[in-house]
Amino acid sequence: VINAPEMIIKDFINYTLEERLKDPPNKVLLTSLWSLSVAIFSVGGMIGSFSVGLFVNRFGRRNSMLIVNLLAVAGGCLMGFCKIAESVEMLILGRLVIGLFCGLCTGFVPMYIGEVSPTALRGAFGTLNQLGIVIGILVAQIFGLKVIMGTEELWPLLLGFTIIPAVLQSAALPFCPESPRFLLINRREEESAKEILQRLWGTQDVSQDIQEMKDESARMAQEKQPTVLELFRSRSYQQPIMISIMLQLSQQLSGINA
Incomplete structure (x- = not known):
């Protein structure tokens, strides 16, 4: 989303540094700060992806998604208010935080979908995650057009727009069940896992699924x-x-x- 209003954001960086340094920044510095603003998202994503296991094994799949929404809100606020604060640092830090959030979510979401989906539909439901990502990219690029939000006045709101889906997800997640696999293997709560499977599958006989998870847990313990x-x-x-x-x-x- 940051690429669509590129020239406007570069002007913001140039103006902010000129006001602060009382001298126009050279082209190398301007290009370096813009490149850092873009690339640091991937740095955050890399760090976040390596941290997925720390969250899901301690807090669970659903609760991990709920917790990291705080990163989306924090990153959105940093980017959304960077123009008012005349701070390039807030823009860069916000990009880093959003990168962390995205790196974590790319691990949380497919894992959760796979563990709450029926075996026969697991592959089909798994593709919906990537479909949602590319649709989100498309929508972000459209919103970034000059005729919509890619303007000098609205680009901070465009970057801070990530707060809205994070808030909506935070409101919806408490109504979603925790992963039965996490409850059985990590928490040893067999009855809770069984109740969730019965609710998800719409059947009382989930003994085969429970046994498969027990076998998986036994294999993991031996490895x-x-x-x-x-x-x-x-x-x-x-x-x-x-x-x-x-x-x-x-x-x-x-x-x-x-």
């Missing part, structure tokens, strides 16, 4: 937790890891997020 270095050194992990990395690289190198 040694590999370190990051072991993941790359082990031949059994090397191929799937390289395939995953190349798929992600090919997506980014295509320029879709440029």
